[in-house]
Amino acid sequence: MKKFLLTASAVLSMQVAFAQTSAITNAIMYNEKGTLDKAKAEIDKAVVHEKTKDNAKAWYYKGVIYQAMAEHPIYGKSVNPAEMSKAAHEAFAKVPALETKKKEFSEDAGKRQQLLMNNMYAYALNEGVEHYNNKKFTDAQKAYMRAATYKPEDTTAYIYAAYAATGAEDFASAKTLYSQLVDKKMASPTVFSQLLYISSSIDKNDKETLAILEKARAAYPNDRNFMLQELDLYLKSGREKESMAKLDAAIAADPTNANLLTVKGNLLDKVNKPEEALASYKKAVELDPNNFDAQYNMGVYYFNKGAALNSKANNMKLAEYQKSGKAMLNEAKKFFNQALPYFEASLKLKPSDRTTVQSLLKVYSALERPADAKRMDALLQQD
Structure with a gap:
C-alpha cells in the first residue's frame, strides 16, 4: 500500500481552510453560549476570508449573531441596534444565492429577513420621532424616509416625513410626499387636507387647489x-x-x-339667501336629526332673526320704543325660543363644542334663564 506525503504548502492550505471553518464553528458555539461579542469577532473573520467569504453558513450565522446582538438587553447597548439589524438583514439576503445545492439555511434566512424588516422600520420610525421632538426636522425626515423603504406599503412613514418637511418649512418636499400618497391611492382625508393647505395658503395656487379638491372629492x-x-x-x-x-x-x-343638503344650505348662506338656506337645513334635519351642522345652522338662523329685532328695539328712540319696542322684544324672544331646541340638539351631538355652548349662553341670557346661562358659562370656564 502506497503512502502519500503532503507537501508543506498543502498542509498549510488545509490548516488555513480548517482555521476559517473553525471560525464559523466557534462563532456558532459562542452564540449558543450567549457570548455574542466573541461570536461576532469570529464570524466577522469568517465572512471576509477568501476561503469562507462565499459560504452560505457563514453569512447565515452572521445574520443570526448580529440580530441577536441588536435585540439583546445588554449587548444591544454597546452597538447601534438599527445598524446591526440592517447588517443582519443584508447578511441573510446573501444566503439564497450562495446555497447552490442543498437549501439548508435559505428558508429561515427569509423569515428572519422579514422580522428584521419590521425591526428596522420601528428603529427608523422611532429615530424620526426623537429627531422630530427635538425639532431636528431634516434629520427626522431622513429617518422617516428610511423607514418608508422598509415598509413602502405603509402610509405612516410618508405622512410623518411630510410633517417633518413642513416643520423644516420645506413645503416642496412635503407636497411631493403627500402627492405620492395620492398617486398611490393611499391618501387619507388628512393627507388631502395638508396638501390643500400647502397649495392654497403657501403656494396660493387656486388652479392647483381645485385639481387637488377634485381628487379629494372623488x-x-x-x-x-x-x-x-x-x-x-x-x-x-x-x-x-x-x-x-x-x-x-x-x-x-x-x-x-343630509350632508349634501347641509352644504347647499351653507352655500346659500354665503350668497345671502337665508330663507332658501333654512329650507335646505330643515330638509337635512328631517333626513338626519344627528346632522350637527344642519341642527346648529337652524339655530343660527332663528337666533339671528331674534338678535336683529333685539338690536333694532335697543336702538329705538324713547317715543318709538314706548310705542312698539316691547312688542318687538317679545317677537325677538319667539325667535330665540325657536333657536333653542336646535342649539340644545347640537350640544347633545357635540358636548364639547365651544361655539355651541357660547350660542346657548346667549340664548339663555336673552330668554332670562340665568341658571341655564350660568351652567353654560361654567362649561366655558372648564377649558
Missing part, C-alpha cells in the same frame, strides 16, 4: 369639508351658478344625503 365624495372648499373656490372665481348646478346634480343623484 376619493371621499361625502366629505363635507372638501365639498365646501370646492364650492368656495367656485364662488371666489365668480362661478356661483356652476357651483350650485354641481351641488344640485349631486343632490339629484343622492336625494337622501
